[in-house]
Amino acid sequence: MLNVSDILETIKMIQEENLDIRTITMGISLLDCADSDINRSCASVYDKICRKAQNLVKTGEEIERKYGIPIINKRISVTPIGLIAGNFGDDVIRYAGTLEKAAAEMGVNFLGGYTALVQKGMTAGEKALIRSIPQALSETERVCSSVNIGSSKAGINLDAVKMLGQTVKKTAELTADRDCIGCAKLVVFCNAPDDNPFMAGAFHGVGEGDCVINVGVSGPGVVRAAVEKAGDCSISDIAEIIKKTAFKITRMGQLVAVEASERLGVPFGIVDLSLAPTPAVGDSVAHILEEMGLEVCGAHGTTAALAILNDAVKKGGVMASSRVGGLSGAFIPVTEDAGMIEAARCGALSLEKLEAMTAVCSVGLDMIVLPGDTTAEIISAIIADEAAIGMVNFKTTAVRVIPAVGKSIGDELSFGGLLGGGPVMKVNYVSPNRFINRGGQIPAPLHSLKN
Amino acid sequence: MRAVITVIGKDTVGILAKVSTLCADNDVNILDVTQSVLQDMFAMVTLVDVAAVDDDFAAFAEQMRALGEKEGLVIHVMHEEIFNSMHRI
Known part of the structure; x- marks a missing residue:
């Protein structure tokens, strides 16, 4: 008998402390949907x-009922569209429409994969895809994009x-009437993981x-x-207590992952910790840090x-899962975390502090609202x-910032739902323009002589 | 499949009877019961076989929750596997 x-x-964990499975994400390869004809390609996607x-x-709902554990999101991720789309020029946007239609039909709230992998160079098709991101995110609700x-x-x-700075800015402008929500669906990565179940x-x-x-x-x-x-x-x-708690949380994820994989007849990939x-x-990472002994996060x-x-x-x-992957670590999305929002409001948490924090946790500058007059070059420099x-420390880092059109310090954005909302944060306006406009490739770091 | 029913609340006459009656009505077999009364707080953990309500497990759990609400108790029904996976290596 159990104890x-x-x-x-x-x-208590489930009822009072908001323990849940955040997402079951089905990854689907679209590599076999590439075609020289975009109509055929979209149809097979x-x-x-x-x-x-x-x-x-x-299946997600059935598991939720069986175990009595809330499974908040059921989502889909697909092969980066930049890999399957040929050079269709501006027509590439039709993939976004196709993904939106499929996501709506399947009843998922987000579908990720309007993506390009351009760490070393861009094909003409990938350039066109990046150019189309602002329009794609403004015309769809469920499609998420990353580069x-x-x-x-x-x-x-x-x-x-440089292009992405402009892309973020333009996405904000095109969705200005909806609190610039397009930018909440666009992530710019370094060392992006292949098996991340979390959106965007x-x-x-x-x-x-x-x-x-x-x-x-x-x-x-x-x-x-x-x-x-x-x-x-x-x-x-404290470290020991967190370890034990994380073990228990992850065991639940493992249980659900194995069950979902069996029921759907699809291989189990990873649990993202x-x-x-x-x-x-009561569901805030900032509050954990404060509980550890800081007056305010930041x-x-x-x-x-x-x-x-x-x-x-x-x-x-x-220790708790047979296969671990994705982003695995603590997230620090400002607008999605009640404690971070408070810390940003009272001025304890700055953009520079957040940047330092990203060096030691998963992901990066996430869901940060910037003043509307932040230039594309400054966003590129961020x-x-x-x-x-990320590059120097061999870790995943990402940027998901929202330049709030027409807003400045003291104003707030509100997205609602899991995306939350938060205050406009101070940004350093000193110009990085000449650096960003140089273009080219920042060389990869040396992998020895580590100091 | 087996499930764990937990009942927590102020001790009153007939809690065990009411819970076990609802189990019997649903053809749910009780396998093990432990209970303790700390001062006037009642805590009971029951291991049951829910094979008979397998298809409608959620409805059974809901009936239990409603019974708890009526009696001023907190009753949860959860699948045994959750506890096993979380607390055993």
Whole structure:
């Protein structure tokens, strides 16, 4: 018989501490949908997604009922469209329409993969795809886009970085009437993972199989409650507590992932061990850091606290799952985290501090609202800085910023739902224009003489 | 398949009877029961075989939840596997 206190602990985690499965994401390869005729290609993309994912939402709901665990999102990621689209010029946008239609038909809330991998160079088709992103994101609701502009092996494609600054800016302008929401669906990566189940950066990498199930767990509330319960113990004890909690959270993800994979007849890919916050009170990564002893997230010491958290989550999670991947770590999306929003509002959390934090946790500058007068070059420079951190440290970094058209410091954006909302943050206006406009390739770093 | 029913609340007469009656009505077999009363708080954990309501497990769980609400108790029904996977290596 099970231990009563274990049972009560699990129930408390789900009922009071917002433990949930954040997403079951089905990765679908579209490599066999490439065609010299865009009509045929789009038709086979639509058919394949609908064939593979027809039972995804239904199965997710069945598992939710069977185990009584909330599964918040059921999503789809596909092969980067930049890889299957030939040089169709501006017509490439039709893929976005096709993906939107398929996502709506399947009943998923997001579909990721309107993506280009351009870390070392861009084909004409990929250039056209990047150019089409603002229109694609303004005309669709569910399609998510990402672009990989750098890697530790290839360096950083500064031409692409320059283009992406303009792309982010234009996406904001085209969706200005909807709080610039288009930018919340666009991620610029360095070292993008192939098996990430989390949006907006999910895509199905080229090295993956035909179809796969990836699961993302969540549970910042559970970790915060465990740290709170520990009281005044040493930081070694805190790390130990987080490890144990992460183990339990991940075991649930593993259970759901295996069950989903069996029911759908699709191989199990990975469990992503991320602590993904939501704007709901009690589901915040910032509050864990504050529970560890910081007055407000953003104080000096935040980077160290986050490093402990991120490492302990991985150590606990790796033991709990047979296959781990994706972004795996703590997320720090400002507008999606109640504690981060508060910290940004009171001025404790700055863009520069967030950048430092991204050096020790998963992902990067995520869901940050910038003033509307931030130039495309400054956004490109923010992307370049973030990509450099990822490139040099052999980790994934990303930028998802929202230049809020017509807004300045003191104003706020509100997206609602999981995307949340938050205040416009201060940006450094000193010009990086000459640097960004040089173009070319930032060379990959030396892989020895590490100091 | 087996599930765990947990009942937590203020101790009153007949809690066990009400829960086990609802189980019997649904053809759910009780395999094991542990209960403790701490001061006036009642906590009961019941392991049951829910094979008979396999297809409609969610409805059974909902009936239990509603019973809890009526009696001023908190009742959860969850699949046994969750606890096994979370607390055992």
